[in-house]
Amino acid sequence: MFSYYARLALISLRNSPALTVLTVGAIALGIGVSLTVLSVYNLMSADPIPQKSDVLYAVTLDSWDPERPYRERDATIPPYEMTFRDAVAVRDSDIPTHAAAMFKAGFSVQPGNPDIRPFRVISRMTDRGLFAMFNLDFIYGDAWGARADEGGEYVVVLNQTTNEKLFGGEDSVGERVRMGDNDFTVVGVVEDWNPTPKYYDVNNGAFDEGEEVFMPFALTEALELYSAGNTNCWKPEDIESYQNFIDSECVWIQYWAQLDDPAQRQNYQQFLDDYARNQQSVGRFQRPLNNRLFPVMEWLEVRQVVESDALIMLAISFMFLAVCVFNTVGLLLARFISRAPHIGIRRALGASRQAIFSQQMVEAALVGTAAGALGIGLAWLGLQGVRVLYREVDRLTYLTPSMIVAGFAIALVAALAAGLYPAWRVCRTSPSFYLRLQ
Amino acid sequence: MPDLEIRPILGTMRRNPVGAILIALQVAFTLGVVANSLFIINDRIGLINRPTGFDIDNIVTVQSTLLDDPADKLQQVRTDIEALEAIPGVIAATSVTQLPLSNSGSGTELFASADPNAPEVNGARFTMTETGLDAMGLTLAEGRWFREDEIKLPSTYGDPINVVIVTRVMADALFPDGNALGATVYDHLRRPVTLIGIVEHMQGSWISWQHLDNNIFTPQVPMQRFARYVIRTEPGSLDQVMSQVEPTLAATEPRRIVQRLRPYSEIRDRTYTEHRAMAIMLGVVSVLLIIVTAVGIVGLVSFVVRQRTRQIGTRRAIGAQRLHIVRYFLVENWLMTTGGAIVGMALAFGVNYWLANLFSLPRLDPWYLPAGLVILWLVGLLSVFAPARRAARISPAIATRGAAL
Numbered sequence A: 001m002f003s004y005y006a007r008l009a010l011i012s013l014r015n016s017p018a019l020t021v022l023t024v025g026a027i028a029l030g031i032g033v034s035l036t037v038l039s040v041y042n043l044m045s046a047d048p049i050p051q052k053s054d055v056l057y058a059v060t061l062d063s064w065d066p067e068r069p070y071r072e073r074d075a076t077i078p079p080y081e082m083t084f085r086d087a088v089a090v091r092d093s094d095i096p097t098h099a100a101a102m103f104k105a106g107f108s109v110q111p112g113n114p115d116i117r118p119f120r121v122i123s124r125m126t127d128r129g130l131f132a133m134f135n136l137d138f139i140y141g142d143a144w145g146a147r148a149d150e151g152g153e154y155v156v157v158l159n160q161t162t163n164e165k166l167f168g169g170e171d172s173v174g175e176r177v178r179m180g181d182n183d184f185t186v187v188g189v190v191e192d193w194n195p196t197p198k199y200y201d202v203n204n205g206a207f208d209e210g211e212e213v214f215m216p217f218a219l220t221e222a223l224e225l226y227s228a229g230n231t232n233c234w235k236p237e238d239i240e241s242y243q244n245f246i247d248s249e250c251v252w253i254q255y256w257a258q259l260d261d262p263a264q265r266q267n268y269q270q271f272l273d274d275y276a277r278n279q280q281s282v283g284r285f286q287r288p289l290n291n292r293l294f295p296v297m298e299w300l301e302v303r304q305v306v307e308s309d310a311l312i313m314l315a316i317s318f319m320f321l322a323v324c325v326f327n328t329v330g331l332l333l334a335r336f337i338s339r340a341p342h343i344g345i346r347r348a349l350g351a352s353r354q355a356i357f358s359q360q361m362v363e364a365a366l367v368g369t370a371a372g373a374l375g376i377g378l379a380w381l382g383l384q385g386v387r388v389l390y391r392e393v394d395r396l397t398y399l400t401p402s403m404i405v406a407g408f409a410i411a412l413v414a415a416l417a418a419g420l421y422p423a424w425r426v427c428r429t430s431p432s433f434y435l436r437l438q
Numbered sequence B: 001m002p003d004l005e006i007r008p009i010l011g012t013m014r015r016n017p018v019g020a021i022l023i024a025l026q027v028a029f030t031l032g033v034v035a036n037s038l039f040i041i042n043d044r045i046g047l048i049n050r051p052t053g054f055d056i057d058n059i060v061t062v063q064s065t066l067l068d069d070p071a072d073k074l075q076q077v078r079t080d081i082e083a084l085e086a087i088p089g090v091i092a093a094t095s096v097t098q099l100p101l102s103n104s105g106s107g108t109e110l111f112a113s114a115d116p117n118a119p120e121v122n123g124a125r126f127t128m129t130e131t132g133l134d135a136m137g138l139t140l141a142e143g144r145w146f147r148e149d150e151i152k153l154p155s156t157y158g159d160p161i162n163v164v165i166v167t168r169v170m171a172d173a174l175f176p177d178g179n180a181l182g183a184t185v186y187d188h189l190r191r192p193v194t195l196i197g198i199v200e201h202m203q204g205s206w207i208s209w210q211h212l213d214n215n216i217f218t219p220q221v222p223m224q225r226f227a228r229y230v231i232r233t234e235p236g237s238l239d240q241v242m243s244q245v246e247p248t249l250a251a252t253e254p255r256r257i258v259q260r261l262r263p264y265s266e267i268r269d270r271t272y273t274e275h276r277a278m279a280i281m282l283g284v285v286s287v288l289l290i291i292v293t294a295v296g297i298v299g300l301v302s303f304v305v306r307q308r309t310r311q312i313g314t315r316r317a318i319g320a321q322r323l324h325i326v327r328y329f330l331v332e333n334w335l336m337t338t339g340g341a342i343v344g345m346a347l348a349f350g351v352n353y354w355l356a357n358l359f360s361l362p363r364l365d366p367w368y369l370p371a372g373l374v375i376l377w378l379v380g381l382l383s384v385f386a387p388a389r390r391a392a393r394i395s396p397a398i399a400t401r402g403a404a405l
Helices: A002-015 A017-044 A084-090 A129-133 A146-150 A160-167 A217-223 A242-247 A262-280 A296-302 A308-338 A340-348 A353-389 A391-396 A401-428 A431-437 B006-015 B017-048 B073-085 B132-136 B168-174 B238-252 B264-271 B273-307 B309-317 B322-359 B368-392 B396-400
Strands: A056-060 A098-110 A119-126 A138-141 A155-159 A176-179 A182-190 A213-216 A254-258 A292-295 B059-066 B090-095 B107-111 B120-128 B140-143 B163-167 B184-186 B192-199 B215-219 B226-233 B256-263
Touching: A002 A017, A002 A353, A017 A308, A017 A353, A017 A401, A017 B273, A056 A296, A084 A098, A084 A242, A084 A262, A098 A129, A098 A217, A119 A129, A119 A217, A119 B256, A129 A254, A138 A160, A146 A217, A155 A160, A155 A176, A160 A182, A213 A217, A217 A242, A262 A292, A292 A296, A308 A340, A308 A353, A308 A401, A308 B017, A308 B273, A308 B322, A340 A353, A340 A401, A353 A401, A353 B273, B006 B017, B006 B322, B017 B273, B017 B322, B017 B368, B059 B238, B059 B264, B073 B090, B073 B226, B073 B238, B090 B120, B090 B132, B107 B168, B120 B132, B120 B168, B132 B226, B163 B168, B168 B192, B192 B215, B226 B238, B238 B256, B256 B264, B264 B273, B273 B309, B273 B322, B273 B368, B309 B322, B309 B396, B322 B368
Parallel strands: A119 A213, A155 A182, B120 B215, B163 B192
Antiparallel strands: A056 A254, A056 A292, A098 A119, A098 A176, A098 A254, A138 A182, A155 A213, A176 A182, B059 B226, B059 B256, B090 B226, B107 B120, B107 B184, B140 B192, B163 B215, B184 B192
């Protein structure tokens, strides 16, 4: 029966090609635009580490200005980053399964091979906990040992691209690289790590490039490193030496911890609060106690990773789709009603209302399927356009399989919804009325 | 005044309201989207086109990182600047700690008095050399720019300074009553500094900051091994100068990494990427939406014309002129469009109200609503014209035949 209806539908579609093109085109445009926007939106709001995003926490301490909150609009949010001294103190806790302090810093690399010109890299200064916590994949070697987190070991983990540049992609574990004024020993090579959004450090944009190398956070003081990301200060302090800087109230360190169950989380919260109370006794942490642990998705919300522009576009694209559906209702109505005499004959020859209705809906479904396919093509084109417009975020602009399925589903539902009223109108027509006109 | 037959048209619509409702709904949503889009587009273009205050189209910037500590950082920077200024086509060059419109950098505050309760005035801080005014192409409104002997090495962080220059907006914020020039102002640690000059205007570092135009200039060179240079060229020499920058820096000191050599306009374009993308996307969506709506109107009206062939023929047979037929369809469509547009204006306002509340966006300027209405009237009339003309060509003789529906 279905194939018979489909054949009838194809004939009818071929009989009025202009109307067919308009109908399919209208829905396809709606799908194309909505899907383009939806893909960008979806990738912006995607869970960057779905396996464990609910056990990874951004650790925040409210060491900010007693006179005003860190965020003027929402006093419940502590500073996004930590002071160096607090990060060092929090590192002492062995409650989390894994934990890591971190920030990014720039280094000049001077390759041993004179054919390779010196170049700059961005390093993530961190603890060994980062690799296991964020599931980085090692190609060669492994994370540095626990002793390197105490300081004094000049070791480095390269990403694949940097290893390619320096060592032609060979196993470089044990090799030495001059970075800044020190020779670092390679202990591991990881696959390039570019989570989208860059949840662990959104300070320079949620779609910022990942770092190229990783080095122990414990070297920060010895190398007198400053952050290549964000540093925020509230207190007027006379900072004349590096020691002044790391003792200051400026916040610039990100801190992450993996807490696998509620008890562990509660213990850790207790530990942070005890630390803050202890600091109150030396005149710091003068704000109300407000140390918070944010799971990944909540953190992205706090940091407003999905920009208001994306939400505006999303709203507008659905209004666009609505117009396309109204349009399709109109065009399908025109198509079906202009065929009413033909339907009158079929009814007179004994076709039931239900059969006519099903036939119309099969036709609508065919229109929807065609529009879905065309719409996905248009969305692909649209994403190419978005890529050009947004230069840097080309990682945001691909169609995922679920988006393709969603595109077809929206097109079908839209076409069937649009076909419902016209099909109902048509199958209500009395056969005698049209027969009279023949 | 000719009879526009509004009453019979309304009667027809009442008997068969679906087509009219569909068109009105499309028009309503289209108006809601188009009015809001035009408003946002205009807002973003306004942001991008704010005057920068410096010669953005003729400036090249570059970053240099030395591989070793320089024996004398101040001298190293001076040598670099002299070498860069010797490139043919260069007007002036300076070192600068941060770039206006780059969305990154640091700020500080100044106070108009040493009184602990004096309000702080925040601004982005640009440290430059004595060549800074010419290298940026800034306009000095009052006082003077830095002298060569005032340029200092920065101490590690809190670098005490004696003289400072600010933008006009910043000077007015510090001293609302005027007389800023020559006044003593106080830095973040309440150390006194003399305000020696006022720059007419320069945009600062963060484009969405409310105090974008509050800027502070101090006479220093950048810290440690790092330096960023701004090189202003004569109009038309930008490309040729750009090709000379890397070899010139390598000649004065080969042990360094030179990066991010680019025309200044590229920095601005990068910073405004999202605003520009938003404006373009909204523009494309609006145009597509208008096309879809127009196509919908053409389709539905064509259908109606076909459906009413006999009726039109009959009217023609009893004396209606072609003009009357065309007018009938134009008026009918105008009524639908207007009905939809009234709903659409309410919708546009509602959408804006919701967006404004959610994202603290500016409120929709009411003028965008009539603008949207006029656009949709035009679209409606243009789309209906072709099918209406076809209707007008229907022969009166058709009324006498039986078959057509």
